[in-house]
Amino acid sequence: MNTINKITLISLLFLSISIKAQSLSELYEKVNPAVVVILTEQKELVSSGKMTKTVTAGGLGSGFMISDSQIVTAAHVVQVAEKVNVQFVDGEIIPAKVISAYATADVALLELIWPRKNAVILNLADSDHVKIGERVFVVGAPYGLGHSLSSGYVSGIIKDTKDQNPFTNSEYIQTDAAINTGNSGGPMMNMEGEVIGVVSNILTKSGGFQGIGFASSSNITKDLLFEKKVIWNGTDVIPLTGKMAQIFNLPQESGLLVQRVVKVSPFGILGVEDGDIEMTINGEKFIVGGDIILSINGVKFEASDESLLEISKVMERKTENDPLEIVVFRAGKKVTLGRK
Structure with a gap:
């Protein structure tokens, strides 16, 4: 290969790299206004010696706009947030509420209290x-x-x-x-x-x-x-099955131990209570002292796909005022919480 051809090849290589870098830079400028910072406040237990107290802690995450009033984010960022604010690239902050959240898939949907003016939105690809x-x-x-x-x-x-x-x-x-x-x-x-x-x-x-x-x-x-469209419930839970269900002396084979609950969430408004004591069992940390959910709208919690599927159907978002009844195990007794 002669010198001229080598120079030409090197020039084309640098040109290709430059075009790719410019393309990414241009894409960033285009999509960046749709990306937001999620600022949250939530309750956390803090242990100091033998004392444990509940404090308000700040949380941080990201999200992106899919309409002028809806934002997608990760479920773990907002699942038990008592307060959610969305900050935009120009500094504007708009409060938001959680509409739906799935812990396993780790996705959540937020709705702004008022729409964002001149919103830039992103499309979900296949x-x-x-x-x-x-x-x-x-x-x-x-x-x-x-x-x-x-x-x-x-x-x-x-x-x-x-x-x-x-x-x-x-x-x-x-x-x-x-x-x-x-x-x-x-x-x-x-x-x-x-x-x-x-x-x-x-x-x-x-x-x-x-x-x-x-x-x-x-x-x-x-x-x-x-x-x-399963409705957000505002709780963080741990399944109790087998030996763990026996340790907590459940009146059935399985239950959901409530770790934290947002007071203004659907479950919080019904009166579901969270725990206030940290324990370690078999190397795993639990927050105990709160309710253990036994059933939702008559569907008993069991460690099976069929049970979870039935519960998901119960929780599908129709209207916020639909009847909701939860049976919990509290202080050794069954307690029914619900609205008609």
């Missing part, structure tokens, strides 16, 4: 078309550094969608794009600027990003938030 090796980028607020961009590639796709139960279905896209605390709920996008996933969590031993991050797929997000 994640079935996502391929391993495809280039992606993430925009969010890692460690509170709002509207930061990272890029990488799709490393894998993990699916657990074998049945119709929305409480156990999940589908995650694995990536090496940097994800850290505060990124959760932000969009993972393809090079067309479409959302293919909702940033969820990382696999780490150090606590920081180590090259393995996950985002809930856009298709599972669409299915759960816009097709199934």
Whole structure:
């Protein structure tokens, strides 16, 4: 290869790199106004010696607009938030309420108290078309550094969608794009600027990003938030089955131990109570002293897909004023909570 051809080849290579960099920069400018920072307040237990007290702690996450009043984020960012504020790139802050949330798939839908003027929105792509090796980028607020961009590639796709139960279905896209605390709920996008996933969590031993991050797929997000529409209940629960159910002396084989509950949530308004004592059983931490949910609208909780599917049907969002009855195990007795 002569010198002129070598120079031409090198020039074309640098031109290609420049075009790709410019393309990503342009995409960022286009989608960035649709990305938001989620600011939350929630209750947490703090232990000091033998004393345990409840304090209000601040939380941080990311999200993105899909309309002038609706925002998608990660469920773990808002599931037990007593207060949710959404901050936009221009500094405007609008309060929001949680409409729907799924812990297993880690997706949630927020509704702004008033619409955002001149809203920029993002489209949810068909994640079935996502391929391993495809280039992606993430925009969010890692460690509170709002509207930061990272890029990488799709490393894998993990699916657990074998049945119709929305409480156990999940589908995650694995990536090496940097994800850290505060990124959760932000969009993972393809090079067309479409959302293919909702940033969820990382696999780490150090606590920081180590090259393995996950985002809930856009298709599972669409299915759960816009097709199934199970109402947000405002609780954080742990299933009690087998030996654990026996330890808590449940009057049935299984139950849901309430860890935390939002007072202004559907379950909180009914009077469901959360715990106030931390315990460690078999190396796992629990918050005890609160209610254990036995049934919802007559459907007994059991450790089976059939039971969870029936409960999901009960909780499908029709109207906020639909009858809701919950039977809990409280201080060794069954207590019925409900509204007609």
